Amino acid sequence: xxxxxxxxxxxxxxxxxxxxxxxxxxxxxxxxxxxxxxxxxxxxxxxxxxxxxxxxxxxxxxxxxxxxxxxxxxxxxxxxxxxxxxxxxxxxxxxxxxxxxxxxxxxxxxxxxxxxxxxxxxxxxxxxxxxxxxxxxxxxxxxxxxxxxxxxxxxxxxxxxxxxxxxxxxxxxxxxxxxxxxxxxxxxxxxxxxxxxxxxxxxxxxxxxxxxxxxxxxxxxxxxxxxxxxxxxxxxxxxxxxxxxxxxxxxxxxxxxxxxxxxxxxxxxxxxxxxxxx
Amino acid sequence: xxxxxxxxxxxxxxxxxxxxxxxxxxxxxxxxxxxxxxxxxxxxxxxxxxxxxxxxxxxxxxxxxxxxxxxxxxxxxxxxxxxxxxxxxxxxxxxxxxxxxxxxxxxxxxxxxxxxxxxxxxxxxxxxxxxxxxxxxxxxxxxxxxxxxxxxxxxxxxxxxxxxxxxxxxxxxxxxxxxxxxxxxxxxxxxxxxxxxxxxxxxxxxxxxxxxxxxxxxxxxxxxxxxxxxxxxxxxxxxxxxxxxxxxxxxxxxxxxxxxxxxxxxxxxxxxxxxxxxxxxxxxxxxxxxxxxxxxxxxxxxxxxxxxxxxxxxxxxxxxxxxxxxxxxxxxxxxxxxxxxxxxxxxxxxxxxxxxx
Numbered sequence: 001x002x003x004x005x006x007x008x009x010x011x012x013x014x015x016x017x018x019x020x021x022x023x024x025x026x027x028x029x030x031x032x033x034x035x036x037x038x039x040x041x042x043x044x045x046x047x048x049x050x051x052x053x054x055x056x057x058x059x060x061x062x063x064x065x066x067x068x069x070x071x072x073x074x075x076x077x078x079x080x081x082x083x084x085x086x087x088x089x090x091x092x093x094x095x096x097x098x099x100x101x102x103x104x105x106x107x108x109x110x111x112x113x114x115x116x117x118x119x120x121x122x123x124x125x126x127x128x129x130x131x132x133x134x135x136x137x138x139x140x141x142x143x144x145x146x147x148x149x150x151x152x153x154x155x156x157x158x159x160x161x162x163x164x165x166x167x168x169x170x171x172x173x174x175x176x177x178x179x180x181x182x183x184x185x186x187x188x189x190x191x192x193x194x195x196x197x198x199x200x201x202x203x204x205x206x207x208x209x210x211x212x213x214x215x216x217x218x219x220x221x222x223x224x225x226x227x228x229x230x231x232x233x234x235x236x237x238x239x240x241x242x243x244x245x246x247x248x249x250x251x252x253x254x255x256x257x258x259x260x261x262x263x264x265x266x267x268x269x270x271x272x273x274x275x276x277x278x
Numbered sequence: 279x280x281x282x283x284x285x286x287x288x289x290x291x292x293x294x295x296x297x298x299x300x301x302x303x304x305x306x307x308x309x310x311x312x313x314x315x316x317x318x319x320x321x322x323x324x325x326x327x328x329x330x331x332x333x334x335x336x337x338x339x340x341x342x343x344x345x346x347x348x349x350x351x352x353x354x355x356x357x358x359x360x361x362x363x364x365x366x367x368x369x370x371x372x373x374x375x376x377x378x379x380x381x382x383x384x385x386x387x388x389x390x391x392x393x394x395x396x397x398x399x400x401x402x403x404x405x406x407x408x409x410x411x412x413x414x415x416x417x418x419x420x421x422x423x424x425x426x427x428x429x430x431x432x433x434x435x436x437x438x439x440x441x442x443x444x445x446x447x448x449x450x451x452x453x454x455x456x457x458x459x460x461x462x463x464x465x466x467x468x469x470x471x472x473x474x475x476x477x478x479x480x481x482x483x484x485x486x487x488x489x490x491x492x493x494x495x496x497x498x499x500x501x502x503x504x505x506x507x508x509x510x511x512x513x514x515x516x517x518x519x520x521x522x523x524x525x526x527x528x529x530x531x532x533x534x535x536x537x538x539x540x541x542x543x544x545x546x547x548x549x550x551x552x553x554x555x556x557x558x559x560x561x562x563x564x565x566x567x568x569x570x571x572x573x574x575x576x577x578x579x580x581x582x583x584x585x586x587x588x589x590x591x592x593x594x595x596x597x598x599x600x601x602x603x604x605x606x607x608x609x610x611x612x613x614x615x616x617x618x619x620x621x622x623x624x625x626x627x628x629x630x631x632x633x634x635x
Contacts, residue, residue, distance in 0.1 A: 172390070
């Protein structure tokens with residue numbers, strides 16, 4: 001049903017325009033990142049990456065993602081299940097709220113935690129009394145990241161689960177399966193590729209998040225700098241090779257995500273939400 | 279396969295008493311009571327929105343009624359969760375597990391049992407093979423649902439439901455998504471499977487032909503209420519209300535009057551059917567259940583407008599008492615005198631009379 005319409009004269013213009021924008025805004029900067037990172041040779045590229053601060057930043061980034069992404073995967077499945085399977089008051093409000101982090105500046109997503117848990121925040125005093133550190137600590141980074149990446153998994157699953165309907169689950173129940181069995185043998189396999197897709201996007205964003213994280217981090221070198229923050233710290237210190245070397249890891253992560261995402265779209269298009277199908 | 283023994287053929291296996299269910303403000307079922315006998319094939323027939331699917335889902339345990347009682351073989355069915363009711367449900371859109379093969383689908387109900395109750399693997403394999411033979415799908419066990427035709431999917435769904443040796447089979451418009459040819463084939467086959475499996479079956483449909491053809495008894499629902507329950511012939515020949523008459527087939531209707539045991543329609547008078555209400559009535563009859571007579575004979579006078587052969591039937595457009603009416607005759611030869619522009623007399627063979635209003 002894919003109609004092809006040629007608008008005479010316009011098509012080449014649009015194509016050229018698209019290629020130009022893609023080239024200037026995406027391919028060129030990406031090239032620059034790797035070119036700058038490798039400007040002084042491969043040894044000079046690896047050297048800043050093996051610096052303890054850089055290793056700490058990589059470790060912290062992985063840690064934050066390793067906590068935030070599973071949390072959001074669980075939340076996403078639960079939220080999508082609730083929204084796709086049940087009718088309740090305030091459902092559309094819930095859907096809107098899930099989307100909120102998309103429409104809100106990430107800085108706000110960081111700031112709310114400072115307001116709540118910072119030294120001057122609502123729970124600040126209590127936290128200090130009990131010697132619990134959230135702001136300027138890993139837990140703060142995790143909270144900020146969770147909030148920013150909240151919609152990814154849920155958004156991916158809701159349309160798919162609505163599309164699939166509850167009949168298969170109903171059938172499983174009538175066949176004698178319990179709730180958990182039905183979930184693990186029917187629900188989860190039906191959404192597995194869409195879930196992976198959502199997790200992938202969520203992970204890319206979790207590792208690359210800058211704004212929200214920078215508010216709660218305090219950028220203590222080797223302690224609370226994630227990889228994106230590490231890039232900024234180095235850049236501000238005029239350590240360009242180091243900054244670009246760290247940036248190249250993030251860019252590489254982005255490329256890997258893109259490849260995985262595209263292959264998912266090709267191989268399992270039928271099991272992703274309608275909007276992702278080819 | 280060994281289903282339940284054939285001894286208790288006596289009374290009602292399924293008893294539904296005063297079941298009501300509302301979705302928000304919309305009442306889907308209003309105080310519905312009916313029974314199904316053991317091994318009976320019961321059709322729930324009604325237009326969309328009549329509550330028939332809701333009633334079926336109540337039986338399955340997928341909906342909880344607001345009021346009423348459901349008993350199966352004396353047991354309080356509503357107290358049982360879905361998974362313990364042991365009903366085999368077949369859904370309109372099959373609801374096959376899309377990531378499982380045909381065999382895995384059929385075996386599902388057995389493989390999810392608790393270890394103590396689960397049959398051995400070889401036993402499950404045997405059961406699956408038997409069921410594949412029963413639903414005539416041998417050789418397709420490794421296919422996925424997406425690789426099957428609609429009719430094949432529905433047969434897998436039935437095999438999957440039968441695999442758990444259900445106490446009752448529930449079918450929700452099982453042929454609704456299939457084309458006419460396949461429907462008719464599957465219909466007869468389903469009846470055979472039911473007879474062989476010997477299990478009480480409740481079958482939801484909006485297709486009156488399907489219900490009349492398949493079921494032992496038909497329950498006709500409208501707007502959440504049970505209108506009539508009876509054997510196919512009984513409901514077809516004695517529809518309880520104009521709605522049922524209309525719903526079960528084509529209908530001609532005209533006003534009449536019943537007085538002192540006589541029914542008068544226009545210029546024709548005949549003896550009123552037994553139990554007919556007095557006074558102004560609505561007379562219903564089937565367009566093919568009429569006798570034709572010459573214009574000077576007895577009957578309602580009808581002006582023939584047009585005659586058209588439609589396959590084995592003849593459609594006769596005429597005007598009776600000023601109202602356009604469509605009649606039908608069967609067979610290749612027309613009743614004498616039925617030509618466009620002519621007047622004839624017609625006599626409905628089995629008129630049904632309902633109080634007007």
